[in-house]
Amino acid sequence: GAGVSQSPSNKVTEKGKDVELRCDPISGHTALYWYRQSLGQGLEFLIYFQGNSAPDKSGLPSDRFSAERTGGSVSTLTIQRTQQEDSAVYLCASSLELKETQYFGPGTRLLVL
């Protein structure tokens, strides 16, 4: 079956602009995670959705970051007023439910000029 998909695969933007990154989880997976992979910080957790519960936003680095998940499926990560330090690969993962294996998408490579 289809894996986790993310779009766009690459995004170049100017400092100060807003960007939206999309994640389509594996069909039927109730849990969805966003992580960020950057040179200085390694792989770090950003936000987590489980079913229809309120998301856990404890990993978001600033209030410029937000995410939503519509209908318990597709998720969008939004970064407002992008800064150069936001440049990273943003990875999305989904799992069937809590405590199950997380499967990752190919990521979105964001470059802020």
Add this chain to the structure above:
Amino acid sequence: AQSVAQPEDQVNVAEGNPLTVKCTYSVSGNPYLFWYVQYPNRGLQFLLKYITGDNLVKGSYGFEAEFNKSQTSFHLKKPSALVSDSALYFCAVRDLYNTDKLIFGTGTRLQVFP
């Protein structure tokens, strides 16, 4: 706090030789441990996991990992390395007490030479 450590930034091995990529963990309670591999410009691919049961876990592409509770280690191994195994390997622990998120090590780059 839960954490994992990968003490080696890079591991070099000749094709056909056995390989080991090291990982140690620090957790409260029983650990849920994972190995992922990342090929260039690709996402993370799941290799294997330890939840409970046998200490030797077998995974994808001929990889296995040995859970050692006394040494708090979860080293990744393969009996005979392939050039195509060259990639970035991440050890991770599941944070059962906080959102179930994965906490990753810093990664180890495996280079297999022909």
